[in-house]
Amino acid sequence: MEEKINDLILMAKKEISDVTKEADLLNIKSKYLGKKSEFNALLASLKDMSSEDKKVFGPLLNARKKELEQLFNDKFDSLSCKIDLSFDESLPINITKGSLHPVTIVAKEITDVLKRMGFTVLKGYEMEDDYHNFEALNIPKDHPARDMQDTYYLDNGLLLRTQTSGDQIHAMEKYDLPLRICSPGRVFRNEDLDASHENTFFQIEGMVVDKNIKVENLIYVMREVLKEVFHQDVKVRLRPGFFPFTEPSFEMDMSCLICGGKGCSTCKGGGWIELIGCGMVHPNVLKNCGIDPDVYTGFAFGIGLTRLAMMKYKISDIRYLNSGDLRFLDEFEIE
Ligand code: FA5
Secondary structure: OHHHHHHHHHHHHHHHHHOOOHHHHHHHHHHHHOOOOHHHHHHHHHHHOOHHHHHHHHHHHHHHHHHHHHHHHHHHHHHHOOOOOOOOOOOOOOOOOOOOOHHHHHHHHHHHHHHHOOOEEOOOOOEEOHHHHOHHHOOOOOOHHHHHOOOEEOOOOOEEOOOOOHHHHHHHHHOOOOEEEEEEEEEEOOOOOEOOEOOEEEEEEEEEEEOOOOHHHHHHHHHHHHHHHHOOOOOEEEEEOOEOOEEEEEEEEEEOOOOOOOOOOOOOOOOEEEEEEEEEEOHHHHHHOOOOOOOOEEEEEEEEHHHHHHHHHOOOOHHHHHOOOHHHHOOOOOO
């Protein structure tokens, strides 16, 4: 028996040392250690041996089997690790510089300035529930404001968020007061597309809740944000707006930088681009999150990041930004 085992191992060693492909090695392993192998037959014969023989040959067979398995494992390692590290030095090396997406650039600029003002940056959920996207924001079922943001509903009972404002609710649920947060992210609306409307675009939400927060604080923050992005004074106008989750509500428009305010297809001839929705947090929203509106007040804003990128980089049609066209992206250097 011992001689037979030695012969088997010698033969296996020879084949293992000659083989050069992993697939062939697998076949050899199956030949020597597989179910129908001679080694297996020897192991099976143990059961018919006398108990003295079993004591001698059992440990021997197992030890030699382990030895053989180790030989196969070492060879597998050496074959799979064979990576050719040599390269042709005469080949031209063509390293092209990457670029950040314009929306990524403006998102970073805004979060940077907000962080300097003490805001914490959060990350919300693109798949949201009705409660956070609407209900807790003072938009109950059947409220006409739901039609303002045509919604993609999902089969799992959730929806693709139509706005980043749900992050206000998540933040108030999760963190103690005073609160100063911002949250950039993608939102989805079932919209008719044109030069300034996409069905998938980016917003950044901002919210402050504390004692004695006033409209002036909101306007100050909006000014600082625009200064950071445009490095110059830009012409904006604040007009009354309507959002169920803020009272009073405002909309901030920017004089269209594509046409200099004269009117073009981007601003639909009006000379202004709607950029930001904002206002003082509605008392019902605070109450929904267990905050006493007689003690705390707050402001919130939702900036259209994609439109902001259009204005900063004079991109006349919003659809370029989702096109994934690398020639378009190549125009934006990493700053
Ligand atoms: C909102 O989405 C509110 N959640 C904003 C808000 C937050 C108000 C906090 C009050 C307090 P609105 O639907 O106006 O508001 O969108 C905000 C901004 O997103 C717009 O000013 C615009 O810049 C951008 N936006 C809206 N719809 C589109 C669209 N289809 N394509 C590209 N940008 C859009």
